[in-house]
Amino acid sequence: QVQLVESGGGLVQAGGSLRLSCAASGRSFTGYTMGWFRQAPGKEREFVAAFTWTGISTYSGDSVKGRFTISRDNAKNTMYLQMNSLKPEDTAVYYCAAGNSYYLRLQGVDYWGQGTQVTVSS
Secondary structure, three states: OOEEEEEOOEEEEOOOOEEEEEEEEOOOHHHOEEEEEEEOOOOOOEEEEEEOOOOOOEEEOOOOOOOEEEEEEHHHOEEEEEEOOOOHHHOEEEEEEEEOOOOOOHHHEEEEOOOEEEEEEO
16 A cells, blocks of 8 residues: 655746655555646546656656656655646646556556645736
8 A cells, every 4th residue: 555645736827837746655656656647627637647667667648748747766755746837727636646557547546645736827
């Protein structure tokens, strides 16, 4: 089992940057496929970025490519999402997620964080 806690959300102006953190406890997240999803009001939960099961290779959704970067510090049992050039459409609750498949899919997530709100103003 692993518990996930996100932090770093807040209010930022369009074009700004924000860094989210996901701290794991209970068990090291090196045993899971780790990534990020987000959900805006009235919309389905959307894939943002993730590591593959290797914990090295990364991939991201088309809407954030070139702007968001996922990283991790295994020694700290923490994963990060660096968000640059933020747009109002990035406004959503961002969730840290852990799964057990090579690629992290919505239906394959076993553990979710509580979510952290990111609001981008224009």
